Amino acid sequence: MLDLQSVDTEIDQLLHRRRSLPELEEFKLVNTRLTALRETATQQEAQLGETVSAVNKGEGELDLTDKKRATEEMRMFAGGLSAKDLENLQREVEMLGRQIDAAEEEILGLLEVRDTQDAALLETTSALAIAEAGSSELEAAIADQWREIDAEVAGQQERRNDFVPLIPAELLELYEELRPTKEGIGAARLVEGVCGGCHLSLSPAERIEVLREDPPRCLQCRRILVPQ
């Protein structure tokens, strides 16, 4: 009975260790960071995309305005226009020139924004790569330890299978029933009248009373007692 208890305690401890590896906590943190970084990268990509389209649009418009100005200038120099028309045309060419200057300035501004956004995205993607590498490393470390623990559990399980048939079915049932509510300890030693489960010290009279029961059980914690 105590052999079974010790195997079960060992298995419980292994399973507890499996659930509470420090790497699991780190893994969770890294993955929270990964999610946040991925979101940031998506946003930054979208912003960069918008800026790039704005640059393209601005450059397209600039090109058209430029061509228009060239055409109007040609008309001016081709001659054959009245003084008034020439003056109007002159004014239009000047206006187009101002539009071109303004558009160029706007594009330069957008290019600066694009460079800043580009750098920010690059920073995010390199942080993402580092976090991804960290996550994979942790995953591998966790898998290694789990494999190790699982092998140990399997070994203990085999030992358990050897002990179980040696225990009467009713006693085993009681033991299994007690374990979940008694911190995993269903059976304890009784050494010099002291319960190994809850450390209650039994008087000689109580000891006799307890030992008369089948199986003997602690008066306080009701665990199965194995007299030593």
Ligand SMILES: [Zn+2]
């Ligand atoms: Zn007890």
